[in-house]
Amino acid sequence: MVVDSPRGSKRKADEIEDDANANEGSSAPRRIRALDPDVVNKIAAGEIIVAPDQALKELIENAVDAGSTALEILVKDGGLKLLQITDNGCGIDKQDLPILCERFTTSKLKKFEDLQSIATYGFRGEALASISHIAHLTVTTKTADSNCAWRAHYDSGRLSPAKPGQAPDPKPVAGRPGTQITVEDLFYNVPTRRRAFRSASDEYNKIIDIVGRYAVHCSSVAFSCKKHGESSTSISIQANSSAVDRIRQICGGGVANELIDFSTSDDRWGFKASGLATNANYSMKKTTILLFINHRCVESTNVRKSIEQTYAPFLPKGGHPFVYLSLEIDPQRVDVNVHPTKREVNFLNEDEIVQAVCEHIRTKLAAVDTSRTFLTQTLLPGGAWSTLDTSHAKTPKAGTSGDSRRTPARPERNDSRLVRTDTNLRKITSMLPPATGTGASPCGSRAKGKGKETDPPEALEYETVDRDMTAYRFVSLRELRAAVREDIHHDLTEIFATHTFVGIVDDRRRLAAIQSGVKLFLVDYGRACFEYFYQVGLTDFGNFGVIQFKPPLDLRELLDIAAEQESKKTPSQENEKEEVDFTEAVEAVAEQLIQRRELLLEYFSLEITPTGELLSIPLMVKGYNPPLVKLPQFLLRLGPRVDWTSEKGCFETFVRELAEFYVPEMLPPAPGGEGAAEAEPEAADGMKADAEDSDVKARREHVHRAIEHVLFPAFKARLVATNSLMQGGILEVANLKGLYRVFERC
Template sequence: MTTQARSPSPTPDGPLPIRRLQESVINRIAAGEIIQRPASALKELIENSLDAGSMSIKITVKDGGMKLLQIQDSGCGIRKADLPILAERFTTSKLSTFSDLARLTTYGFRGEALASISYVSHLTVITKTKTDSCAWKACYADGALAAPRGTTSSEPKACAGNDGTTITVENLFYNTPTRLSALRSSSEEYARILDVVTKYAIHNPHVSFTCKKAGSSAPDVSTPSASTTAQAIRLLYGQTIAKDLLYASISASDQIDATSDASSEDKGETWSAEAHFTNAHYHAKKTVLLLFINHRLVESLRIKKALESIYNGILPKGASPFIYLSLQIDPQSVDVNVHPTKREVHFLDEETIIERIASSLQQKLIGQSQSRVFEYQTLLTGGIAESQNVKGKGKERENQRGTEESPTSDRTDSPSMTPSSQKPRKTLSQHKVRTSLQDRTLESMFPVTSSQTAANGGSGSKAADFDDSSPVPNPLKTREIKASECSLTSVQKLRRAIVQGTHRQLHEILEKHTFVGIVDVNRCLSLIQYSTKLYLVNHGALAEELFYQLGLRQFGNICRIKLDPPPPLKDLVKLAVDVEEGIERSSLSRPQIVDRIVDVLMARREMLSEYFSLDISADGAVESIPMLLRNYTPNLDKLPLFLMRLGPQVNWASERECFESFLRELAFFYVPEPLSPTHTDEAPQSEAEDKSMRWQLQHVLFPAIARYLVAPKSLLDRDVVQVANLPDLYRVFERC
């Protein structure tokens, strides 16, 4: 039985004397306020890297950050002369007087992060500035320089290193066992670390973030530089959220309505905000709010409740949205010195600003849609994975299908048939499965005045508009796409990864589906049927995975689409860079970015031609692009965007990651979607373009999906949704 230590009671002679705490005790208490867990330590280190102007941040974690937490950046580095006081408390380059707090625009300013980390871990720093001829390595303990293991001198030592700073935190909380025992499991702590990295990667899309476990070859979070916020959200949170995102930009000068406070201009109120938030079609169980005030990740219960309230009349009960909000306020109106970890901030006119932002987002939601769509996900394979005791029913269903097609057929010629099986059994209507390709599609249910030719890469095939009595056009005769012979280990591993990630039941649905029709070309929604079930699929997501697999399947032996005349590479990249958002936050100008991307592609044009059939001439002309699927032509309006993304989005340093990221970008280029997410009334999609895209989807893409796509489990999230089941519909009709 343990006893709790009690404070000594006052003596009869009087109160106990007041003593000054030892410096080590003071520092360790303060460290507990700043560094609460590995994720909070990483947050401080990421902020330091961003303050240093880093464009690349790589994070390595072991045992949830308790054994190892390493962050490597490409920032400006630390001067050797500053290393002796680097880990002392209240040493900073951000402040000199108290009045500087009113003009603060950086993340850190008190100089407590590295000091606090050094009190509860073994801290090592390797840093190099651009003017240094070598890097310098220093170890710290309790805020001061310490001698590395096996040495006696604590002075910084010269070593090899790149420009920037690498900070290694080992054995976190080794000297505070109570704090260490209070932490969660290593997997939960690692999940918190990934959450911090993801949030900062969303807010800093111009910075490349990488986070992985020690010893792992594949990162768990990886983002390219020179992206946009919307692209980062799509990469990190998935297409499920990205396709339902809305964007709003609000500032103090915007008038929300006629009754808005007109005195804000007189007060000199200056603030602005931008938000990416989901519409009425998306809902989750828990609200995801990424709130940044003056680029600092903070929490605000008032802002969260105000934003959740605008969804009360839009989303179903218990559903929550995804919101990213970045608020820029005059630093003189913000008090950042409220919380030890800077998790909370206070600012002037908080209630008015929150109300203005909430009203703007609400109006955007109302203007986007007056109704919401309810979707439900059920067991996709209700008729596939039967139990062992009913396996024989599969043959019985085949007999029923034969009965449905030929009710009077005589099957007594089979010697194994018993007399009871000779009688055709009546199949209930709700269990009948449509198998004839002559049955009607969605398009056949609408009257067509005249047939039109659908452009299909020069094939001259006509779009099929037919009713029940019209014959079905012959399917396109395409050659079998055979896997190329490749001895590269990286390609073989990528191919094996596809096979290992197959979802057998979803693969069967897509392989044996019957195409029903296209619901929405712009939103990439189509209907397919399997067995007695109807599925709503995101054909854009299916196509992206298909074209990635086709590119990997034909690696090194891809056909070409010749461009005549060949356009200049630099002009194409310039077109995409000129319309790209967020480049202003980069340290490079737009012409410099164009030149850098062109130089990267020109330096690797032989490899691009040999492996991917992307031919670029010596004078910088794009002569041909890869052809992944015959009779399918990608939207060439997306070619400038494709070429521009090859510069920052492809990892050229690693062979496997290079091939994978290039093929992912190529697949994204091939996705059958308009250049813009939706066509406005001012620039509607032409009827010919719509006809061509629909024809390619029905007669080229979906047959290729059934033939070649190895369905991964990731498509089950929201890209394949069951919307109807015939037996269930019959039960509803019977109740009516």
């Protein structure tokens, strides 16, 4: 007889069957048993080591406790495959290696009362023990008085042999003073938790965050962190760097340039506080607090809320601060043993201490706030930027007038300054008759009827794949992006950001009309597209979409087509010799691209097989197909025009060639339009001419739609207009204020 379990409880069938056999006719409770020690250790390990960044936090704290002045961290697959930390501390004595990874073995605590004066990061002796139960752990260490280093392997808290059949004892090896701890295959025996980590890049970002926090706080300690297999480091901090310099390298110059230092103390509550915080000139989207209590990195909801309330009167709505706060409290007032991962601590008089620190920060902010700077702009785009400095502003006394506080009178309406802002209203192109034989207006806008746009000429199909974004931190990429920002033309960028698209004026010269404010401009959309695609190539580097060719294209055939076109452009008296030269160039370019196929695939989504088949090219923007007629020339130019000898030169020249390939081609005039008679070719076969006209017409409709609905909206959102684009890339053709004066005189 089986007795039903109470509602909400769940028991396995075999357990119920065992109980039924043992207690026939009775409902006796299940017996209490002691868990297997291996199960106990794995449960404890799961509470202490919850993620790779938490394991690294424990290892960093142990290294700093050992007196290290330099830490080198190596990570693979977000720390799940490999997590290695190397320090130059005092090392571990060989006699201590057998019990190193047993639970509750430590050199920092002897009796419970020692917790009241603990001044080190670790004290329980559970970090290495927990890691050894859920990963393959290797320790290589050398003390100052040892003649060699010793390497030991651990499994489930005990020494284990490096290979089956060998002795588990530590082996002498060559090594430098200090300790190197290698953690491999983290959570290999906890598959449920291992599957919970979906993205290696997310885990690596968490590791970078924890390394950055300790790099800011631990003065006189050098930090470096990089991915396995990469030559460049994600974090590199010198030992003699100041706290401001450390924040500059980790968080950027925008934060470091707006920092104020603060320091306060109070003997009543037994604390000292010091740190750095951003002033009222800087704000970010999310509050960032680096909180250290007795040099231990912790989190506190109370501290976070109090600091956010302190900054609320000083920052705009939605703005948040960056604060690095180090609290030193009397150890007898702090309870550090309240959280398995030591993420939280309790201390006496928490509210009073937090209030005292926030009051001091508020006083500092109020002092700095008297000299805040703001950027203002004139009414129209194109005006010069001016700077207001409130440090010398004077408030008029009661009963007196002061220009700095005077409320301006409401300006009278001036019709010459009115701007149409409703894009649903009719455009000027809808008032013009369409060109003969086409559905496009002279300005190139698509014809509209009954207020509804006609259907797109073609439906582009896209497939979404599950691929994580990869963050590349190449120094060369940062320099290229910085060069674009330094070359920014603020007024022109503002024009593109606030423009309204009017229409395409000329397909052959690639001209389009836009309105910004009360001005009308002609834009060379070919040059604008080049700037936009070049910037997309830098910002989306290594994360492009893919345009696949089915069936694949033959790389050498495409290069032959490009070479034939080049030979027609280059007149030569020795035709045979010219053909041989182009043949050799084609083969050289093909071999060069095939040899670098792995680089092209990883960074640019350009996939080429070892046999010379082109499988895919990068997709830079959704909703626009690049002109495939330019594909042969694009591939041929990758040989001589890309600098394959240097990293920065390679990235810059390749992205420029890719941007040039994506620029819309010059289209012939539409039939019946201006210049169509001279440009229209004579066709002997009428049917062939009609077929060519239909292809050109379809391409023109696709380009028109992409320019109006894809590219120019993208310019509005993210184009950084440069000074080079200002020179010949845009022309002001009308100004409403000037035209209004002319009509006013009439």
